[in-house]
Amino acid sequence: MSYIGAGVEYALHCLLWIAGPLERPPSSRDLAEIQGVSPTFLKKIFPKLEKAGIVEATGGIRGGYRLARPANNITVLDVVDAVEGPKQLFDCQEIRGRCALFQGKPPKWSIQGVCGIHAVMLRAERVMREELAKTSLASLQRGLLGKGMPASFSEQARAWFADRQTAREGARITAMRSRPGTRDDAETE
Numbered sequence: 001m002s003y004i005g006a007g008v009e010y011a012l013h014c015l016l017w018i019a020g021p022l023e024r025p026p027s028s029r030d031l032a033e034i035q036g037v038s039p040t041f042l043k044k045i046f047p048k049l050e051k052a053g054i055v056e057a058t059g060g061i062r063g064g065y066r067l068a069r070p071a072n073n074i075t076v077l078d079v080v081d082a083v084e085g086p087k088q089l090f091d092c093q094e095i096r097g098r099c100a101l102f103q104g105k106p107p108k109w110s111i112q113g114v115c116g117i118h119a120v121m122l123r124a125e126r127v128m129r130e131e132l133a134k135t136s137l138a139s140l141q142r143g144l145l146g147k148g149m150p151a152s153f154s155e156q157a158r159a160w161f162a163d164r165q166t167a168r169e170g171a172r173i174t175a176m177r178s179r180p181g182t183r184d185d186a187e188t189e
Contacts, residue, residue, distance in 0.1 A: 007083045010037050011045050015079065015137055016144065018055065019071040020154065022161050025064030030164045034157070045083055052082035062165065071141060077132035089128065090121030 014031045028046050032039035046065060049055045056068040067074065096115055097106035114122075
């Protein structure tokens with residue numbers, strides 16, 4: 001199993017879309033659809049991002065998600081910790097004291113101090129967390145733009161999200177009007 005799961009990847013890609021200049025906050029369903037990922041899975045990720053203060057939900061017919069703070073103030077480490085929770089890279093089981101030759105009574109020298117394997121893993125985790133903390137969502141976004149993404153792609157994305165939101169609004173209004181007992185229904189009788 002990966003230390004950093006697919007949820008982090010999905011969250012980061014979603015956050016890059018949200019950080020883009022969209023007219024209205026996108027829904028998690030739209031973010032899932034544009035990326036070809038499971039809407040159900042994303043619906044489990046967004047509450048974690050919201051709880052961590054990375055995104056905030058907007059309600060109503062035009063509801064969706066927006067960044068809760070500027071993209072340059074959101075690090076990859078923030079997202080990893082929000083989605084994965086505070087877990088360690090390595091869980092030392094202290095097996096060095098279980099050697100069969102010790103017959104259940106490990107000598108002091110065998111278990112003294114931090115296990116060398118555990119020490120390496122602790123250093124590696126520290127370096128990894130430092131690197132993730134140095135990389136902001138804004139720097140990831142600049143990296144995408146620096147790879148030659150044409151401006152027309154950004155326009156296509158804005159139009160795609162706007163069309164989805166307009167269609168969703170139309171469907172909600174139609175559904176509301178078709179309910180028995182609504183004002184529009186009473187006027188047509």
